[in-house]
Amino acid sequence: MIKAILFDLDNTLLPMDEEKFTKGYFGLLAKKLLPFGYESETLISTVWAGTKAMIKNDGTKTNEQVFWEVFEKQYGEKSIKDKKIFDEFYEKDFPQTKIYCQENPHAKDIIELVKSKNIKVILSSNPVFPKVAMLTRLSYVGLRESDFEYITSYENSCYCKPNPKYFEEILQKNNLKPDEVVFFGNSQQEDIIPASSCGIKAYLVDKNPLSYDVMKDVINSLKI
Numbered sequence: 477m478i479k480a481i482l483f484d485l486d487n488t489l490l491p492m493d494e495e496k497f498t499k500g501y502f503g504l505l506a507k508k509l510l511p512f513g514y515e516s517e518t519l520i521s522t523v524w525a526g527t528k529a530m531i532k533n534d535g536t537k538t539n540e541q542v543f544w545e546v547f548e549k550q551y552g553e554k555s556i557k558d559k560k561i562f563d564e565f566y567e568k569d570f571p572q573t574k575i576y577c578q579e580n581p582h583a584k585d586i587i588e589l590v591k592s593k594n595i596k597v598i599l600s601s602n603p604v605f606p607k608v609a610m611l612t613r614l615s616y617v618g619l620r621e622s623d624f625e626y627i628t629s630y631e632n633s634c635y636c637k638p639n640p641k642y643f644e645e646i647l648q649k650n651n652l653k654p655d656e657v658v659f660f661g662n663s664q665q666e667d668i669i670p671a672s673s674c675g676i677k678a679y680l681v682d683k684n685p686l687s688y689d690v691m692k693d694v695i696n697s698l699k700i
Contacts, residue, residue: 484661485601491683603633
């Protein structure tokens with residue numbers, strides 16, 4: 477019996493050019509932080525270092541804690557005091573990244589189909605961003621926090637993809653067993669292999685419109 481469906485975000489529900497998105501995101505962040513004494517090159521390299529640290533997280537701390545420990549090591553207490561500036565960036569400036577993403581009229585229909593079957597909907601996007609950034613990107617395809625039972629973010633996660641423990645943590649926090657879950661993701665290495673290693677039935681999809689027909693067929697065939 478399927479009780480929940482997990483969805484990746486980038487290039488699963490949200491079509492995007494990841495290279496342009498990343499470049500644009502860093503450009504906006506550097507512009508925001510430069511007046512506060514954060515030189516662009518060092519800032520970006522520190523963000524990458526923090527991201528890599530989150531990906532290697534062993535579960536003893538949240539990804540948020542791991543990320544800011546890297547920043548504090550580079551910038552000292554200044555970074556902790558300035559965290560509010562970063563928070564403001566994600567609330568006010570980060571939404572400009574929408575120009576690097578595409579519309580997806582199918583995303584809302586897919587989520588509504590799952591909800592109509594009284595199945596939990598979980599957003600399992602790699603939790604290297606704060607929750608506000610996750611919600612902003614969801615808004616690009618007409619989705620909201622209320623469309624999901626659970627959303628992984630760097631505040632509530634202690635692992636990242638491709639670590640299988642990322643998926644195990646989702647199961648544990650939502651009181652689910654692997655055979656009660658289906659997962660849709662666009663990356664063989666980041667999504668399908670680690671999810672499958674946990675016993676989760678995982679389907680490889682991409683931003684091709686035909687993939688959404690595949691999703692609907694799978695969802696409609698589930699035993700609930």
